[in-house]
Amino acid sequence: MVKKLILSIIAVIMPISLFAQRNSKDIDETYRRSSLYSLLVNHQGRKFYEEINDCFHQIPTPDAYNDHNLSVRAVYTDSKKLKSGKDNEVDDITSFLNRNKIASRLVGKWFDYNPYTGDMDMDIVQQRGLYGATEMQRAKAAISARGSDAVLADAGEDLIGNTFVLVNDISYIDKSKGSAVLGALIQVAGAAAAASTGNSAWNKIGKDYGDIVASFKGFKVRIRTYLYQLVWDEEAQANVYNLAWNNREAFEGMRDKFKLKYIGYQESSGSTTSFLGIREDQPELMVRKACQRALDENIANLQKNFPVFQVKSPLDVETMEAKVGMKEGINEKSLFEVLERVKTSEGKIAYKKVGEVKPVKNLIWDNRYMAEEEMAQGSTLGCTTFKKVSGSDFTPGCLIRQIK
Template sequence: MKKTITLLLTLFVTIPYTYAQTQAVNPEVKYRRSSLYTLMIHDETRPYAEVIRASFEKGPIPEKFNNHNLGNRVIPTSNAKDESQNITAFLNENNVARDIVAKWFNRSAKGGFNMDMIAERGKYDANALDIAKAKASQRGLETLADAGEELIRNTFILVNDYNYVSKEEVAKKASGWLNTIGSVASYAGLGDVSTTTTITSAAVTVAGKGYVVKTTAHLYRLVWDEETAAIFYNDYWADDKTITPEKKKAFEESTIFKLEYIGSDTSWADVQSSVFTKKTEEELIEKATVKAVDAVIVKLQKNHEEFKTKTPLFSGEPISAKIGLKEGLTEKSKFDVLEQVVNKEGKTEYVVVGTIKVDDKLPIWDNRYGADEENPNSTEDRTYFKKISGKDFYPGMLIVQKKGK
């Protein structure tokens, strides 16, 4: 893939500058997001199992990702201490990788494909992605390869395995001799709790109506390489007008599509509550479920570079972005500022043009799930940053958190 077609090159080059001119008025920026398919382990013997399931299924996909969910989002438990083998077997037996590809190309009931989703999510000109024209020239095929590298290969599968522990239960087991949240969380098997509020033994007692939620998340990524793409376009691709029974069957019986395991992490979420809350147990569990997903995504992104998301700057002066505590920001958080360019080979690249850090003189936006209820008087709607290095920044530039921060 040495060069790509002029039309696509022109499109890529003009995108950042067009946004730079318009986003001062309208800061809504369209950019290429990674895509996410979330599932959960379901154990019907756990307390409130159906509430947990319903809360997960209706919970929002983080806005920094494209929603790539398929119909089935629940994996029956194997009752093993480690569900890894069960998850891998489920994903393979249900041909999840193949179905993810089918969704990317809008496969119809007839078996035909189209490029509508690729064009929409990648901000491509649909004419530049015409398969018939692309297959007639090497440059055209390179255009498709660029689209796949930018979008399709950044499709992730996140499987959550939840463990819910009521604070009341922890307090009873502790019998008064555990007097900090660190000890309580350790006793409950919750691990890293260094950022939470310290709770005395008395506070634990009155916080009985609430839950600490632990989730172990397993992260996979769709394998979309040059070989896989070539087989797909040459052997399986057809639109509804040209599809044949042979090609339809070939795709449905294909075994070339794979998922790679990226890693796993454990995190937790605490629903602050008291005996005076008006929230029901079901409502507390729903809130904890969503918070637990947000928390583990933050941890996975810190530990796995390929899973990190980009965020557009909301304003350039002062520097601000629509991210906050939900994304794990602290006063020490630093970000690279990226500008989208096209390299000599005609591929899209993100070039670092500066560095910013959270402005510690201003509050970090609390955008966590339910924050509007917990902090009804808050007026923040973004987080502000200070420039460490770089040129002038403008709305629409992208930022990505620096490694280890």
């Protein structure tokens, strides 16, 4: 056991100079993203519920998504009031989302809806859809005439319809007894490493890391993440463009007509999270790291399990680099399709598959939270390098999407 602990500490702490020296070029990240609203279910009265709440509000929206957060980011509940079992919890969460008209609030945010005057605009749609001024003028004219337009159809299919809600039920798991034992073992491992190598630094490393693990009682969380998608069908579009545009009374009267659909569920405890790089007097970082690592793991698994939630990332076709990494669940066995952005005869944006790529071994970016502080291999890369599996020459502007 001690030997394994020593090897684990050495493997994590020793920097790999090859990766530390590597610099990546800037990659153009101008592309269409899905939009995300992330909500916390926090259990008042449970241990560390205040710390969990604070750290959740510090976690930024993932780079692959547009920030579509509403003013309400947390729901507080007595854990006894939330029904046990995944299916029951889904029912409770769905009921909460419906009661609070969350779908209509998401729609309102897309059009910068003013609840006092009813005024709406297309500024966010233009910004996120990368539309030109002429295209937007035609779209606005179509709304005024209650007609159809390619931009409105395209925005509905590729933008507004890709609005998602993540409801994160985060609970602390008490592992204090086991962590005290582990903390002592790590201190012993550090002393053994110092004795065997003649380097007293290992003694201090083992003591510091052991103190952290034991003093903060092995902080660990369980995060259940529930995924919902905004329903933006023809009826919803007609309600906004034909009836409620700049009409406060009409929009307020149809809030119940906007819906969210439940997509799926993922659970993680972030059990493999290392707390190296965190001092004993920084327990708030331990909470943040445990929560963010587990939440990132859930998002990555939801992307793999539900195609509708998958994201696209720009590929630099010259260097074959992309700003994705281990946070997105990438490993040596991952496989990506390469997509070319094209415009259809109807004026909509479509994505044509032109090949496949896979990550290069030892060139996978570890972009997980605080990976650099724990000196993880690949944490300084800044991007992941890919190699072609199939396809001819890729043109600038291509995107990649994980398929395996």
